[in-house]
Amino acid sequence: VTYKWLSYTLGVHVNQAKQMLYDYVERKRKENSGAQLHVTYLVAGNLLQNGHVCHKVAVVREDKLEAMKSKLSTIASVHVYSVQKALLKDSSPLYNTDYDIVKTNLQQCSKFSAIRCAAAVRRTPAEARPAPSPQSQRDPAAAGTLNGHGPPAAKAPPQQHKSIMGMFAAKAAAKAQDTPKEAKAEAKEAPGVSAASSKPPTKNNIMNNFFGKAAMNKLKANSVPEQPKEEKEVVKPSVAVAEPESSPSTVAEKPGKKAESARIQQKDKKSKTKRADRSDDEEERDPENVKKKRKRIKQLQSDSSDDEDVPPSPTLEEERAPSPPPAPAPKAELEPASTEVSAGGRKRKRKRVLKSKMFIDEEEGCMGKAG
Amino acid sequence: MFSEQAAPMAQGLLAPPSAEPPTFPRVPVSGYSDCSQPFQLGERGFSRQYAHIYAVRLAGMRPGLERRARSCWGDGIALRKLSELQAGEKCCVVGTLFKSMQLQPSILQEISEEHNLVPQPPLPKYIQPSDELMLEDELQRIKLEGAIDVQRLVTGTILAVYGCEQDDGRFLVEDHCFADLPPPLPWNGPSSDRFVLLASGLGLGSVSGEALLSTQLLVDVVTGQLGAEGEQSCAAHITRVILAGNLLSQNTQSRDTVNKAKYLTKKTQAASVEAVKMLDEILLQLCTSVPVDVMPGEFDPTNYTLPQQPLHRCMLPLASAYATLHLVTNPYQASLDGVRFLGTSGQNISDIFKYSSMDDYLEILEWTLLAGHISPTAPDTLGCYPFYKSDPFILTECPHVYFCGNAPHFQSKLLQGKEGQRVLLVTVPDFSATQTACLVNLRDLTCQPITFSGFGVDSED
Numbered sequence: 001v002t003y004k005w006l007s008y009t010l011g012v013h014v015n016q017a018k019q020m021l022y023d024y025v026e027r028k029r030k031e032n033s034g035a036q037l038h039v040t041y042l043v044a045g046n047l048l049q050n051g052h053v054c055h056k057v058a059v060v061r062e063d064k065l066e067a068m069k070s071k072l073s074t075i076a077s078v079h080v081y082s083v084q085k086a087l088l089k090d091s092s093p094l095y096n097t098d099y100d101i102v103k104t105n106l107q108q109c110s111k112f113s114a115i116r117c118a119a120a121v122r123r124t125p126a127e128a129r130p131a132p133s134p135q136s137q138r139d140p141a142a143a144g145t146l147n148g149h150g151p152p153a154a155k156a157p158p159q160q161h162k163s164i165m166g167m168f169a170a171k172a173a174a175k176a177q178d179t180p181k182e183a184k185a186e187a188k189e190a191p192g193v194s195a196a197s198s199k200p201p202t203k204n205n206i207m208n209n210f211f212g213k214a215a216m217n218k219l220k221a222n223s224v225p226e227q228p229k230e231e232k233e234v235v236k237p238s239v240a241v242a243e244p245e246s247s248p249s250t251v252a253e254k255p256g257k258k259a260e261s262a263r264i265q266q267k268d269k270k271s272k273t274k275r276a277d278r279s280d281d282e283e284e285r286d287p288e289n290v291k292k293k294r295k296r297i298k299q300l301q302s303d304s305s306d307d308e309d310v311p312p313s314p315t316l317e318e319e320r321a322p323s324p325p326p327a328p329a330p331k332a333e334l335e336p337a338s339t340e341v342s343a344g345g346r347k348r349k350r351k352r353v354l355k356s357k358m359f360i361d362e363e364e365g366c367m368g369k370a371g
Numbered sequence: 372m373f374s375e376q377a378a379p380m381a382q383g384l385l386a387p388p389s390a391e392p393p394t395f396p397r398v399p400v401s402g403y404s405d406c407s408q409p410f411q412l413g414e415r416g417f418s419r420q421y422a423h424i425y426a427v428r429l430a431g432m433r434p435g436l437e438r439r440a441r442s443c444w445g446d447g448i449a450l451r452k453l454s455e456l457q458a459g460e461k462c463c464v465v466g467t468l469f470k471s472m473q474l475q476p477s478i479l480q481e482i483s484e485e486h487n488l489v490p491q492p493p494l495p496k497y498i499q500p501s502d503e504l505m506l507e508d509e510l511q512r513i514k515l516e517g518a519i520d521v522q523r524l525v526t527g528t529i530l531a532v533y534g535c536e537q538d539d540g541r542f543l544v545e546d547h548c549f550a551d552l553p554p555p556l557p558w559n560g561p562s563s564d565r566f567v568l569l570a571s572g573l574g575l576g577s578v579s580g581e582a583l584l585s586t587q588l589l590v591d592v593v594t595g596q597l598g599a600e601g602e603q604s605c606a607a608h609i610t611r612v613i614l615a616g617n618l619l620s621q622n623t624q625s626r627d628t629v630n631k632a633k634y635l636t637k638k639t640q641a642a643s644v645e646a647v648k649m650l651d652e653i654l655l656q657l658c659t660s661v662p663v664d665v666m667p668g669e670f671d672p673t674n675y676t677l678p679q680q681p682l683h684r685c686m687l688p689l690a691s692a693y694a695t696l697h698l699v700t701n702p703y704q705a706s707l708d709g710v711r712f713l714g715t716s717g718q719n720i721s722d723i724f725k726y727s728s729m730d731d732y733l734e735i736l737e738w739t740l741l742a743g744h745i746s747p748t749a750p751d752t753l754g755c756y757p758f759y760k761s762d763p764f765i766l767t768e769c770p771h772v773y774f775c776g777n778a779p780h781f782q783s784k785l786l787q788g789k790e791g792q793r794v795l796l797v798t799v800p801d802f803s804a805t806q807t808a809c810l811v812n813l814r815d816l817t818c819q820p821i822t823f824s825g826f827g828v829d830s831e832d
Contacts, residue, residue, distance in 0.1 A: 004596060014596045015603075042597060047822075055810070055821040057588055057597065076605075091825030095584040102656065 002082035002094055005101045021080040038088065041065050042081040045072035059091055403611075403662070403707055409763035410678035410700040412756060421750040423759035425527075429467055429508065431765050432529040432743060435550050436465045440531040443548050448533065453511040456536045464542070466508035468528045468747075470521070472726070473499055475752070497726055498522055506532060506542065517544035522728035527747035550743030553769045555792035559709025560771075565813040566608050567707060568593060568821075571615035571668070571716060571776030574803025575653070576646025585806040585823035590653060592821075594660040609810070611707055612661055615776030615799055616668020616716025619646045643672055647686050654690035662695040666703050668716035668777065676754035677718065677746060678702060678763065702745055704770070710813045713770035717777035719746035720798075722753040732798045733782040736775055740766065740786070740794065769794060772811060777801050781809060783818040 007017035778798035
């Protein structure tokens with residue numbers, strides 16, 4: 001049992017976990033219950049080595065603790081690293097425990113840490129997705145994502161085209177979309193709409209290009225009318241903060257949420273349980289995709305008609321399902337649509353493959369990321 | 372620096388659980404600007420010859436060298452081109468150095484069938500006493516001898532030599548000089564302690580897993596999970612982490628699949644796939660807490676020639692969802708909080724190490740700074756893109772922190788220049804071998820190594 005494992009399992013701050021371990025060890029030792037406990041400590045401090053002062057951080061067994069402490073000229077910190085029943089021969093079981101627990105909680109790895117970083121916000125999928133190659137397919141895909149994320153996309157600065165990855169782009173797009181969805185713990189509550197989102201670095205712009213300039217202008221014009229609509233709908237769920245469904249909606253509003261997540265930690269639990277509902281919603285929405293998909297194929301050639309086509313579909317969705325927030329609805333449905341569209345002609349087969357992939361990913365998201 | 376601030380609360384966590392423990396906000400990023408645009412290649416065409424890069428390099432560095440020569444040897448000296456040389460006249464010539472080495476691996480020898488030679492195995496150093504130096508300018512070349520250290524210099528350096536031509540056609544050198552430190556940049560450093568963590572050579576994907584716990588400890592310290600409260604608050608002052616190359620280990624480079632038959636290798640994956648997944652997870656943990664700059668290195672999946680382009684974000688799907696991940700080129704130049712960083716993943720320094728008698732990585736690092744060029748051996752023995760408009764490796768401004776990754780051990784030095792330049796030279800050690808990373812304090816340009824260790828079966832500590 002390492003402090004990190006305890007912290008994730010109990011959902012407590014890492015420092016508290018360390019103190020808990022220490023407390024447990026002390027109590028057990030006082031009781032003299034006969035069960036031998038082996039403790040490892042973490043020691044950190046300054047050490048004079050090779051003529052210069054070097055900061056050393058080491059995990060040591062209890063018997064070597066004093067020796068290590070005496071070697072260090074100044075001790076910066078000492079705390080319990082782990083407690084186990086058997087004597088450890090080397091540190092690999094510690095590493096393995098930590099590795100496993102972190103893997104199962106990858107998206108929340110900074111939740112219990114002592115440092116919060118306000119800048120670590122997730123990128124909006126509109127910026128995150130690289131462009132598929134063919135121009136005509138790019139536009140409907142672009143339209144899809146932009147309209148699904150009206151506010152953030154409108155703010156996204158024009159991005160130039162860098163690499164043409166085609167298939168990879170589509171797959172990566174699907175994946176990039178999935179991981180934000182599964183990130184529930186980033187409690188993006190309070191969709192005080194992404195007002196102040198730190199902007200993506202220039203590197204981001206160069207690498208993540210999405211569309212050509214021409215398409216970009218059209219889509220921007222389009223996304224602007226979409227934006228007030230989105231905002232209004234998003235504000236609605238924000239009123240019912242306790243409503244767990246707000247978590248899916250906030251998934252769509254990525255920027256700026258991480259800062260708020262620091263304050264709103266407890267709601268994570270609720271959002272986790274409600275994940276099942278969300279995936280159900282998406283499943284029921286997918287049959288509608290089938291219908292939408294057909295329309296889109298026909299209008300593949302004309303950019304403008306595509307753009308017009310897409311805004312009505314989110315609104316249709318919104319009318320149909322008033323309570324689940326509309327933001328994920330167009331997003332979720334346009335995602336499979338856009339990924340299919342980006343694939344090109346062989347729509348049906350591709351879509352099926354991608355769709356099933358979406359399901360699997362969604363299910364994994366429900367049960368917790370398996371890795 | 373780390374420890375002094377942390378010491379008072381060192382034992383704080385050896386106590387029963389207290390009330391809500393404090394969380395420290397990470398020091399916010401202020402003033403980051405990526406200055407490595409010259410190293411980013413847009414359209415790449417390899418149809419050009421490499422002679423252009425030498426020509427632009429000479430043209431770019433000539434004015435600076437002429438000024439230096441005048442300041443070294445007086446204003447009245449004659450600056451001549453090789454074609455204008457007269458026998459016996461003392462003059463100064465500016466040109467590119469070429470060292471002809473017998474042991475230098477040559478592609479022509481390798482493919483020569485007449486000789487039936489086995490390709491030369493890689494040696495640690497290729498220098499020999501019989502090496503010769505030649506100076507070339509735009510039109511001619513001339514052999515150099517005299518007060519010049521043949522063993523120490525490498526091909527591709529631009530320098531100015533002062534001497535006279537002898538009757539047998541060789542140039543007798545009396546003195547030589549390099550471009551020296553470039554003009555200094557103004558100092559806008561932060562007033563409070565800000566740290567930048569430099570690490571390189573994570574070496575993921577290697578067969579042995581010893582360094583894995585140390586890597587995990589590194590991530591834990593930076594993200595604030597490890598350490599008592601004092602240490603965690605110090606870790607909150609780490610504003611950036613720069614990973615300088617070789618994130619994957621050399622073991623992932625196996626190319627056996629190319630030689631084996633297809634049916635044998637159908638189900639096998641390249642070793643780098645697993646390693647990249649591991650890298651992605653580690654980066655994700657780091658990115659949720661601190662901005663990270665990832666530079667590619669020798670064994671990383673990007674192009675071989677310098678300047679190496681950034682790793683593509685599709686390889687790191689989990690981590691690249693965060694805006695704090697920056698995938699940058701090698702060499703990398705950026706301005707953090709008013710402090711200019713410049714560094715490479717170490718390929719240039721290790722290449723010079725192979726072809727020169729200089730043994731110390733820090734010495735070589737300092738020498739490249741004085742020679743005014745990041746990688747003089749670039750097209751000759753180190754792969755390079757055929758530039759023709761300008762050579763981006765010429766140092767035009769003096770950085771505040773100049774580092775190189777994947778060095779055998781940690782070294783650092785503060786160099787003071789004549790025009791008031793202050794440069795912190797850091798050789799970042801290979802983490803998979805030494806489990807050491809470097810913490811640079813931006814306020815006073817000092818550097819401290821930080822070592823991590825676990826315990827093994829027979830380790831003493």
